[in-house]
Amino acid sequence: MLHLDDDMNSETAAWQEAGVTLPAFDTTAMRQATNQSPVWVHFGAGNLFRAVHAPIAQRLLDLGATDRGILVAESFDPSIIDQAYTPFDNRFLQVILRADGSMDAALIASVAGTYPLGENPESFQDLRQVFRDPGLQMVTTTITEKGYALVDSKGHALPWIAPEFEGGPTKAKSAIGVITALLLERYQAGAFPLALVSTDNFSRNGERFGQAVRRMADEWISRGLAGRDFGGYLDDDMRITFPLTMIDRITPNPDQEVGRRLEAMGMADMSPFRTRGGTAMAPYANTEETWYWVVEDDFPAGRPLLEKAGVYMTDKDTVNAADQMKVTTCLNPLHTALAVFGMLLGYPTMSETIADPDLKALVTRLGYVEGLPVVEDPGIFSPKEFLRRVIEIRIPNPGLPDTPARICTDTSQKMPVRYGNTISKYLRTDGLDASALEAIPLIIAAWLRLLVGSDGQGTDDAGRTVKLSPDPRLKELQGILSGIPLNGSAGRETLSTIIRPILADISVFGTDLNTTPLAGKITDALAAMCQGAGAVAGTLHQVARTW
Template identity: 40%
Template sequence: MNLSIECINAFKDKGYKVPNYDIEKIRQNTKAKPTWLHMGAGNLFRAYPAVMAQNLIENGHMDTGVIMCESYDEEVVTEYFDKCDNLSINVTLNANGKIDKEIVASITECLFLGTHFEEVENIFANPSLQVVTFTITEKGYVVYTADKFIDIIAADVSTDLSNAKALIPNIIRLCISRFHKCNTPITLLSIDNCAPNGEKLRAAFMAVVKQYVENGFITDEELTYLETQVSFPVSMIDKITPRPSDSIAAMLEEDGFSNMDTMATKKNTYIAPFTNAEKPEYLVVEDIFLNGRPPLEFEKVVFTDRETVDKAEQMKVCTCLNPAQTALAVFGCLLSHTSISGEMEDPYLSKLVHMIALDEGMPVVQDPGVIDSNEFVKEVLEERLINKYIPDTPQRIACDTSQKMGIRFGGNVAKYYELGKVDELVAIPFTIAGWLRYLLGVNDMGEEFEISPDPRAKEEKLQAKVAYIKLGDTNFDKQPLYDL
């Protein structure tokens, strides 16, 4: 049977955790007094924050759910959420092989911004709305390239806000509408896995605002509201959430569900009625909420100051997890691996990530205090990356690598440079060289492969800049150097 509200109780006896609250009542409450709107209908949000929201509802800490809004891919709404009553199955793949399955109903509706703008505007106009969260991936915050606005942003700011097409201009438009209709503060919280996420959102937002002001489309009063009544906390989020796995889909269909296959939309979004993810999860958030917030502290979310969030983010992104993942992604593609856990069985790759995290990362890590960095890196290396039940691939992690390299490795290179010890680094520069080698699109067997989706690499023609290099070449004395 298809995933629907009517079928929920049929799976309670099959080991599924099911909602223990009145779903329709929660949806009515949310419609009347929305508190939490989320932008971006991706797997990470469904596997983590949406589950936290469900727990808060079940434990009596919230009586409203989350409204989801997708701005990029309409098929995600029409071909998935609309057909599944906005439900999702969350499958947790524990390192010991135990599988936990839960039907999640905290997402009360899913809207496509392009066709439901008025509904989203009404949500923004309600003073009960406390926070808008974002998981739009790192490229969603890009408004500039080569010191000028990207084409869609340039077109938007050349005319008034009512003609906006891109997400950031539309968020500005919605905030201004909120100012005129209820004049209540709002918090825009990025929980994307990119550092510093809140600052990236604020910078993109204010850059576009500035241009609208210069072009005469935003008044002084509206600007004052945007500058003083909209906050942009930074956050650190961590939970490995691979693309939906065919093996998990088959397991769910054996349980009695139908149509569990992963759909690839025309815009190359991979979505299914379920998410599969690891058990470990972390969320640390800067506590600057101007109109209240969901009580996520009951779900072990840490609310703290920006300095502590930055340290937690640097620990994860620059030292303990993401650099190791990037190394496995790059070399996994070159060595034709299809599994992250499988790579960790290779003694050379395992040694590489241990060197990146322990030998070169931990000596310069700043312990955030709210998370023990030694325990965190131990969990990464001894539980998370080797979890063979997580169907994660180097090809997935290699997406958008050109935007990640500087963030994930540059910080520690800079620290070693300041200490006068940059010559001691081995694994980090080896991985950077490996990425340049990856850009050739040729594996170690000499076979061509397509690099993972990477808009920046495509826009800046990074592959063309290394095209003169051929596998096996040794003489580059007279070859040009390019700034990548």
Template identity: 30%
Template sequence: MTQKLNNTVLSSLPARIGRPRYDRAQLTAGILHIGVGNFHRAHQAVYLDNLFQLGEGLDWAIVGAGLKPYDEVMRARLADQDWLTTIVELEPEGLNARICGAMIDFVEVDPAVLIARLTDPAIRIVSLTITEGGYFVDPNTGGFDAGHPEILADLHDPANPRTVFGILVAALLKRRDIGLAPFTVMSCDNLPENGHVTEQAVVGFAEALSAETSAWIKGNVAFPSGMVDCITPATGDRERSLVTETFDLEDAAPVVCEPFRQWVLEDKFPSGRPPLEKVGVEFVEDVAPYELMKLRILNGGHAAIAYPAALLGHYFVHDAMNDPLIRNYLRKLEEEEVIPTVPPIQGVSFQSYLETVMTRFSNPAVGDTIPRLCFDGSNRQPKFILPTIQERLDKEQSVDGLALETALWCRYCLGEDETGHQIELQDGNSVLLKNWAVSVFKQGEEPFEMPDLFGPLGKDARFLGAFAEAVSQIAAIGVADTLQNYIEGGSGNARPERRIPAG
């Protein structure tokens, strides 16, 4: 019989569903988290739940918060089930379910109520998952966008802020004025140097108020960076039905995710922190090497398989990984050109990390899609691929495989696969990219213009030569044979330059 998730059913759940072994009534708040989405509940909340299962850190339970209409929807769903969440881990061999009880409250979606809760002495960490676009980064300078209309509105009325950063500054100042130590601000968003980006936003807002406010925050508030990782698809009717039909449990907001999760954190918590090292969190002095490892090996790996897989007609990532051409191309590219650019990390085997990444990509239960990996290439390539190319060129090293990845992206931007089926480019620069692809593959223009997003690489003769060679092969013999040639080729052997054939 299907049971509705709440505290009263925990003791009667089937044995195959994990549940809190601790007394939730003994939990007290320590962390306020803004942005209670799927990733937070599959990642940070699970680590804390694991800690509570050990009977430790019970004063670090989560209080949820948010400022958007969808946060109000989430709050209502979770309130009706005592803030519990069903976590379904998508193991290749089958589904595992557990009930996560790490959250004990969720603040009303009201800035004034949120500021009041942030002055609670028990709240020592404020964590964030507000998406990469929520940090008000100026696209031209990379700094804080103090001229954004939402920020300007808060600066005009700082006593009644409505943005996350206006609220954080207001709460920090209230704590200072009543003699409370500041909380630590910890981003859990999946972006490089997330601690620096968060500090930039908080300090940038404070600086727009006054130099004194900015100086106090700089001197007193910690912003640790962290590398987070766990593939977590969106929840819809399919996922809710899966929980009901598989586990006889009615959950209005379940989470499905892969069984893998990783969290590497800078150990900068002056107001204290839970002992998460006991449940697998890695605390380090500098998280940047771990971020670079993930950025180049995992995110770069996603980019590498995306475009050849799409051109060869694959839809699911696990199907692409079952194609020897895609799998062997990825392995050769990673081992010969990508991994050598990642600085060594003591105690970390990049080869083992790569094997884990490939296993994760191959998990059919996750159901990750090639169109998702292809999305927004003009934003992803400059982050995940182009810096690796530049570093290898700076060291006078071959970029044959990486140039091939770029050429495959260009071929994808033509908007059709190898069989002529249309591909819709999901990219803010789709017109620019389509024109670029046409000039390279259809019109045979030489010299061809590379888009501005390539920066100095767009005029580097060594890169352009390798790119032109890859384009020439794709145009002449197709994607599959080009991949096979690369796989069978020697490591780092430069091929003779070829002109792009005229259309």
């Protein structure tokens, strides 16, 4: 049996027999060159990094487009480094799960060094030296959207951020705090340029990244913990930039079945595990074949030749168009629609949801009929082809162990972008008629139907109790919907009155839906879905057969 840290030169035949693609570069020379003069640091050592960023770095090394690897730091769950990197000599497998059921595995060895922040103060000191190097070109992040949050809705520091505001760089623990402290180090070393590239999955991520770093710096400056010139350094776009990006690769948590298949190929110790911090990891990252990374080309210190690895390097407007295409019409709205109905209808995986003919009809209409008319073509790839791959290849992929429950997390926060944006365009654009929307109001009604219940529990279409996914507004929304019976005894007017405050919430839908033709459609669909067991499937089927 092969282990991840087995020698690639003396064991080449065994690796090949196992079907694992090996790096085409000298890993020892790569590590030496990277440690002497690093160019790329990444924050966030989880599965998306292992599925996208590290393989891109490896591709550049394989092509001879660079001799430097990538350094990775982890602040949220430092035990990821101790448990998923160090025992395996910083190597892991990237596993591509194809729609035909086949599987490709590659040994990723592009990680030249790791920094578990928070548990080991020496790691932060070592990282300070990296940021003092004038040759450092870029920092990328996958810290999730929540990682950029510093204050609450009233502008008050979040409890875990307040000590960082007050204590300055020496008290930095969060990713934003640590990055800002390291930028201060870089400023003091010579005010060297650097690009800070958010690759987290939300719109205008670079702008949010820049705002968070500057807010942290301003708090320090106002307390005399950093000089005012540091603020000028961060505001100088000739030295510090925050490019916009769009990233897309479905990367579920490691699947036990993938581990078993790898062990059958000859790999040892491939079981997934939970780190001490609770993160789902494995000696591999399982992901899909399709991926996109679109980046605003604004790198004041230079950059790796990312385009040689398939990254789209372009301008800000193109990134925005690609991002809007993905999150408002061609992927994310379809994902949420399938996930909501998947939880109601009891489907355990996303691939099983779209195998339902009625649900496939729903997302086909949602994407092609209601979504594409408001899409701005980014020009670098076809929205129609992107959508086709989503519906025909990506979501149906049975190898991806993705679940409706995972996709349903924080749905109230996703509604404004995934549906509110399209609704707004239909309301304000000449030639478009909001009353023609059918899929979107049906999905909103299904979401409300899913939330009917209490204490984080709902009821599916078969009458079974279902645990709802985490959502910051779950308790509030369930409180509003608690008066809705699922036996058909509530009249339409009663339902309309109950859901009126939710439909009026601009923070959820981007507009007061009570002032639009959609309110009546949502009410009618919800009423139909509350007629007892099987009502959701029946309502969906009745509508879908007309499309």
